Amino acid sequence: MVTNLVGLALSLSMGTGGQNWPIVTGDSEGTCFSRLSQINATNVKGLQEAWVFHTKENSGNTPIQCTPIVVEGTMYLVTAGHQVVALDPAVGTVKWTFNSQNNSSQSGHARSSRGLAFAKVNGRGKILYGTPDGRILSIDAAKGTADPDFKSVDLRRELGATGYVGVSAAPTVYRDLVYVGIANDEGKGAAPGNIMAFSVKTGERKWSFDVLPNEQKSAGVGAAGAWSGYALDSKSGVLFAATGSATPDFDGRDRPGDNLYANCLIALDAKTGRRLWHFQTVHHDLWDHDNASRPVLCRAKQNGKLVDAVAVVTKTGFCFVLNRKTGVPVFGVREAPAPASGFVGEQAAKTQPEPILPPPLAETVFTSDLVTNISQESTAHVNQLLSSLDFGTKYLPPSQRGTVVVPGYFGGSPWSGASFDASTNTLFVNTNNLPGIMSNPASYRMLVDQEGYPGIRPPWGMLTAIDLNTGRFRWRKTLGEYRELTARGIPQTGTPNLGGTLVTAGGLVFVGATCDQRLRAFSSKDGRLLFEFPLPASAYAAPMTFEVKGRQYVCIAASGGGYAKAFGFDLGPVSDAFVCLALPETFERRH
Numbered sequence: 001m002v003t004n005l006v007g008l009a010l011s012l013s014m015g016t017g018g019q020n021w022p023i024v025t026g027d028s029e030g031t032c033f034s035r036l037s038q039i040n041a042t043n044v045k046g047l048q049e050a051w052v053f054h055t056k057e058n059s060g061n062t063p064i065q066c067t068p069i070v071v072e073g074t075m076y077l078v079t080a081g082h083q084v085v086a087l088d089p090a091v092g093t094v095k096w097t098f099n100s101q102n103n104s105s106q107s108g109h110a111r112s113s114r115g116l117a118f119a120k121v122n123g124r125g126k127i128l129y130g131t132p133d134g135r136i137l138s139i140d141a142a143k144g145t146a147d148p149d150f151k152s153v154d155l156r157r158e159l160g161a162t163g164y165v166g167v168s169a170a171p172t173v174y175r176d177l178v179y180v181g182i183a184n185d186e187g188k189g190a191a192p193g194n195i196m197a198f199s200v201k202t203g204e205r206k207w208s209f210d211v212l213p214n215e216q217k218s219a220g221v222g223a224a225g226a227w228s229g230y231a232l233d234s235k236s237g238v239l240f241a242a243t244g245s246a247t248p249d250f251d252g253r254d255r256p257g258d259n260l261y262a263n264c265l266i267a268l269d270a271k272t273g274r275r276l277w278h279f280q281t282v283h284h285d286l287w288d289h290d291n292a293s294r295p296v297l298c299r300a301k302q303n304g305k306l307v308d309a310v311a312v313v314t315k316t317g318f319c320f321v322l323n324r325k326t327g328v329p330v331f332g333v334r335e336a337p338a339p340a341s342g343f344v345g346e347q348a349a350k351t352q353p354e355p356i357l358p359p360p361l362a363e364t365v366f367t368s369d370l371v372t373n374i375s376q377e378s379t380a381h382v383n384q385l386l387s388s389l390d391f392g393t394k395y396l397p398p399s400q401r402g403t404v405v406v407p408g409y410f411g412g413s414p415w416s417g418a419s420f421d422a423s424t425n426t427l428f429v430n431t432n433n434l435p436g437i438m439s440n441p442a443s444y445r446m447l448v449d450q451e452g453y454p455g456i457r458p459p460w461g462m463l464t465a466i467d468l469n470t471g472r473f474r475w476r477k478t479l480g481e482y483r484e485l486t487a488r489g490i491p492q493t494g495t496p497n498l499g500g501t502l503v504t505a506g507g508l509v510f511v512g513a514t515c516d517q518r519l520r521a522f523s524s525k526d527g528r529l530l531f532e533f534p535l536p537a538s539a540y541a542a543p544m545t546f547e548v549k550g551r552q553y554v555c556i557a558a559s560g561g562g563y564a565k566a567f568g569f570d571l572g573p574v575s576d577a578f579v580c581l582a583l584p585e586t587f588e589r590r591h
Contacts, residue, residue: 019070019546019547019548020069020070020071020072020546021034021068021069021070021544021545021546022069022070022071022118023069023117023118023170024066024067024069024114024115024116024117024170024229024542024544025067025231025294025542026502026544028172028173028174028231028232028233028234029231029232029233029296029297029420030231030294030295030296030297030417030420031296031297031298031419031420031421031422031503032296032417032418032419032420032500032501032502032503032542033419033420033421033422033502033503033504033505034502034503034504034505034544034545035504035505036504036505036506036545036546036547036552037504037505037506037507038506038547038551038552038583039504039506039508039545039552039554039582039583040504040506040507040508041506041507041508041523041525041530043583043587044506044508044521044530044531045530045531046583046584046587047521047531047533047554047581047582047583048581048582048583048584049579049580049581050092050553050580050581050582051091051092051580052092052536052577052578052579052580053085053087053092053094053577053578053580054576054577055079055080055081055083055085055576055577055578056576057079057080057081057083057576058080058559058561058574058575058576061111061561061562062080062081062111062112062561062562063080063112063498063540063541063559063560063561063562063563063564064079064080064112064540064541064557064558064559064576064578065112065113065114065168065415065498065499065540065541065557065562066078066079066113066114066115066116066541066557067114067115067170067500067541067542067543067544067557068087068115068544068555068557068578069115069116069117069118069170069544070089070544070546071118071125071141072125072141073089073548074086074087074088074089074095074141075087075088075089075546075555076116076118076127076141077115077116077557077578078100078113078115078116078129079576080111080112080559080576081102082099082100082102082111082113082131082132083097083098083099083100084097084098084100084116084127084129084139084144085097085098086141086144089546089548089553089580090548090549090551090553092578092580095144096143096144097144098139098144098145098146100129100131100135100137102131102132102133103133104132104133106133106134106164106166111132112132112168112562113129113130113131113132113167113168114168114169114170114229114415114541115169115170116128116129116170116171117129117170117171117172117173117178118141118173119173119178119200121149121200121201124140124141124142125140125141125142126138126139126140126141126147126150126200127139127140127141128171128173128178128200129171130167130168130169130170130171130180130181131166131167132166132167132168133166134154134155134156134164134165134166134167134182135152135153135154135155135167136152136153136155136167136171136178136180136198136203137150137152138150138152138200138203149201149202150200150201150202150203151202151203151204152203153198153203153205155167155180155182155196156191158196158205158208159182159191159192159194161184161191161192162191163184163185163189163190163191163222164184164185164190164191165182165184165191166182166183166184167180167181167182167183167227168181168183168227168415169181169183169227169228169229169294170229171229172229172230172232172239173200174232174234174237174239174270175270175271176199176200176201177197177198177199177200177206177270177271178197178198178199178200179195179196179197179198179230179239180196180229181193181225181226181227181228181229181230181241181294182194182195182196182225182226182227183225183227183244184222184223184225184227184247185222185223185247186223186245186247186248186249186288186442187247187248187249187442188220188221188222188247188248188251188254189220189222190222190223190247190248191222191223192210192211192212192217192222192223192224192225193211193222193223193224193225193226193227193243193244194208194209194210194211194225195208195209195211195225195226195239195241195266195268195273196208196209197270197273207272207273208273209266209268209273209275211224211225211243211261211262212224212246212259212261212262213260216246216254216255216259219254219255220254221246221247221254221255221259222246222247223244223245223246223247223262223290224243224244224245224246224247224259224261224262224263225243225244226241226242226243226244226266226291226294227244227290227292228242228291228292228293228294228415228417229294230294230295231294231295231296231297231310232270233297233308233324237269237270237271238267238268238269238270238276238324239267239268239269239270240265240266240267240268240295240297240310241265241266241268241295242264242265242266242281242291242293242294242295242312243261243262243263243264243265243266243290243291244262244263244290244291244292245259245262245263245282245285245288245289245290246259246262246263246285248442249286249288249442250286250287250288250398250438250439250440250441250442251286251343251346251398251440251441251442252284252285252286252346252347252348253343253345253346253347255284256284256347257284257347258280258283258284258349259283259284259285260278260280261278261280262280262285262290263280263281263282263283263285263289263290263291264278264279264280264281264291265278265279265281265291265295265310265312265320265322265327266278267310267324267327276327277326277327278327279320279322279327279329280353281312281314281316281318281320281353282314282316282352282353283349283351283352283353284347284348284349286341286346286348286397286398286438287397287398287405287436287438288315288409288436288438289314289315289316289407289412290315291312291314291315292314292315292411292413292414292415293312293313293314293413293414293415293416293417293418294312294417295310295311295312295417296310296311296312296313296417296418296419296420296427297309297310297324297420298310298311298321298420298422298425298427298468299422299425299468300321300330300331300425300468300469300471301330301425301468301469301470302323302330306425307323307324307330308323308324308325309321309322309323309324309330309468310322310324311418311420311427311468312417313361313412313413313417313418313427313429313431314411314412314413315407315409315410315411315412315413316364316407316411316412317360317361317362317363317364317406317407317411317412317413317431318354318355318358318360318361318364318412319355319358319361319413319418319427319429319466320333320353320355321355321358321468321471329355329356330468330471331355331356331357331358331471332355332356332357333353333354333355333356334353334354334356335351335352335353335354336351336352336353336354336394336395337350337351338350338351338352338394338395339393339395339396339397340397341397341398342397342399343397343440346397348395348397352395356471357470357471357472358466358471358472358473359472359473361412361413361429361431361462361464362406362407362411362412362431362432362433362462363406363407363433363456364394364406364407365392365393365394365406366391366392366404366405366406366435366447366456367391367392368383368386368392370406370456370457371383371386371455371456371457372449372453372454372455372456372457372458373457374449374453374458374485374490374493375449375490377449377450378449378450378451378453378455381449381450382447382448382449382455385447385455386404388401388402389401389402389403389404389437389447390402390403390404391403391404398438398439398440399439399440400439400440400441401439402437402438402439402443402445403437403438403439404435404436404437404447405435405436405437405438406433406434406435406436406456407431407432407433407434407435407436408432408434408435408436408437408438408446408447409436409444409446410432410434410436410496410498410563410567411431411432412431412432413429413430413431413432414430414431414432414497414498414499414500414513415498416430416498416499416500416501416513416541416542417429417500418500418501419500419501419502419503419509420503421503421524423505424467424524425467425468425469426465426466426467426468426474426503426524427465427466427468428463428464428465428466428501428503428509428524429463429464429466429501430461430462430463430464430479430497430499430500430501430511430513431461431462431463431464431497432460432461432496432497433454433456433458433459433460433461433462433494434446434454434456434460434496435447435454435455435456446567446568448568452568452569453482453485453493454496454569458478458491458492458493458494459478459479459492459493459494460480460493460494460495460496461478461479461480461494461495461496461497461513461514462476462477462478462479462494463476463477463478463479463501463509463511463522463527464476464477465509465524465527474526474527475526475527476527477522477527477529478492478493478494479494479495479497479511479513479514479520480493480494480495480496480497480513480514480515480516480518481493481494481495481514481516481518482495482515482516482571483516494514495514495515495516495569496514496515496564496567496569496570497511497513497514497515498513498540498562498563498564499511499512499513499539499540499541499542499543499556500513500541500542500543501513501542501543502542502543502544502545502554503524504524504545507523507524507525508521508522508523508524508530509521509522509523509524510543510545510554510556511543512535512538512539512540512541512542512543512556512558513538513539513540514538515538515564515569515570515571515572516538516572517534517535517536517537517538517539517558517560517572517573518532518533518534518535518539519532519533519535519539519543519554519556519558519579519581520532520533533581535556535558535575535577535579536558536573536575536577536579537558537559537560537561537572537573537574537575537577538558538559538560538564538570538572539556539557539558539559539579540557540559540560540561540562540564541556541557542556543555543556544556551582551583551585552582552583553580553581553582554580554581554582555578555579555580555581556578556579557577557578557579558575558577558578558579559574559575559576559577560572560573560574560575561574
């Protein structure tokens with residue numbers, strides 16, 4: 001008999017409240033919020049390095065994107081080399097290490113792992129890990145050894161797939177079930193990204209929700225997995241998934257129609273997998289505009305009344321806010337007209353959904369007046385490139401020579417998603433403003449100037465606070481800096497960003513994410529920059545916070561590397577560090 005799981009699931013879902021950070025997003029609702037306030041707007045400038053843990057793995061090919069968890073006096077994290085490590089969270093010393101034996105040749109999504117989950121069965125703690133090569137492992141949380149009662153899950157076998165099947169996001173636990181978001185190939189013949197539930201105790205599959213119809217799977221269509229992970233309403237027992245695009249990218253001729261349940265926000269009965277409702281954020285995706293961010297459970301005003309809501313920020317630069325029970329958009333949605341494709345046999349969707357509110361978080365169509373203006377040389381170079389590309393119309397499908405699309409592959413919102421402060425009903429999200437060049441046959445390239453900087457007018461990175469009482473922005477700030485451009489007299493441009501935010505009761509929004517090797521803290525009230533801390537490399541992970549013996553800490557992985565470096569946006573070093581900050585030991589703690 002499985003015991004303790006119900007109470008544990010409820011306690012983990014209610015927010016961190018005190019010392020722990022038991023889930024990568026702080027709670028099962030995905031809010032990335034902490035009630036800790038020892039570090040606050042008045043003293044955050046006093047933060048200093050408390051400890052640094054070096055993983056001794058820093059090839060730069062695989063970034064550390066893991067957000068650690070802290071449960072029952074231990075920190076758990078996963079390294080770029082797929083080692084699961086337990087640390088003493090006060091000093092960063094190793095308690096144990098577990099080698100997942102990940103097969104990198106069968107891994108994708110930059111082979112990155114974004115976190116772990118904790119569960120308790122019969123009083124024994126378990127660490128659950130979804131590996132980039134497509135397995136679910138269970139590890140004894142105290143000993144760091146394989147769980148003898150749990151049979152390792154082979155997701156490739158579960159799906160009957162021959163291609164790549166992997167996991168990048170942290171698993172989600174509800175009662176006696178565990179769920180992982182599946183990340184697959186993006187070409188023809190990819191496996192489907194079915195949503196599946198497994199026994200926390202044994203690894204046995206309990207249910208599966210098909211994200212693609214059989215006729216599309218038989219035509220070689222695949223993916224549509226919720227690879228960014230899930231949000232869970234544990235009180236009502238509802239699992240929320242934001243699914244990716246159907247494959248192949250940029251070519252929908254073998255997948256006519258809107259491609260349900262790809263590019264959807266889906267509400268499922270967490271116990272049975274029964275669909276409750278769905279909402280599609282992109283029809284017949286031709287731009288790799290998969291939902292890269294997990295949903296966030298929040299509250300919003302609808303017809304003057306607060307309602308339980310769920311929000312998803314998207315690569316398309318939009319934020320969709322839906323009634324959690326019904327799936328009805330809180331602020332309304334319009335269907336914007338979209339042009340036809342020039343490819344014979346391609347049936348592009350005639351319209352695309354756009355929220356009436358909040359406003360777009362990034363540019364949604366690239367026009368000639370948006371060409372970069374950081375120098376005359378940059379403007380001339382990008383204009384020359386545009387002479388052989390298609391652009392200027394919203395939702396313009398990919399062409400053979402290339403179509404300029406904003407936001408591009410990075411988003412809009414990157415994989416890390418948003419954070420939410422229920423005390424003010426404010427959603428915080430960092431976004432990119434980067435043009436991609438989409439073509440069929442598929443190729444992945446960015447529109448950049450002669451130096452490799454984005455070919456669009458700055459800002460290239462933004463941090464935004466969205467008031468969910470009104471659907472309007474509370475404030476917006478440029479996020480990140482290329483210091484070499486600042487030295488030339490160019491106003492701060494922001495940088496591409498690939499990590500997430502942490503919001504605290506101390507009135508702070510912490511974010512790394514940028515390509516300039518910095519951790520920053522902003523005032524959650526008005527967006528003032530209150531603190532900057534130099535990191536050994538850029539931090540492409542979301543920060544977290546916890547408390548040990550009355551002292552609050554903030555921790556973030558800082559590795560650099562990965563896609564930002566591959567696309568030329570990160571010019572800095574790579575590292576192997578988890579950096580933990582705290583106020584000085586002499587700080588007088590008032591609770």
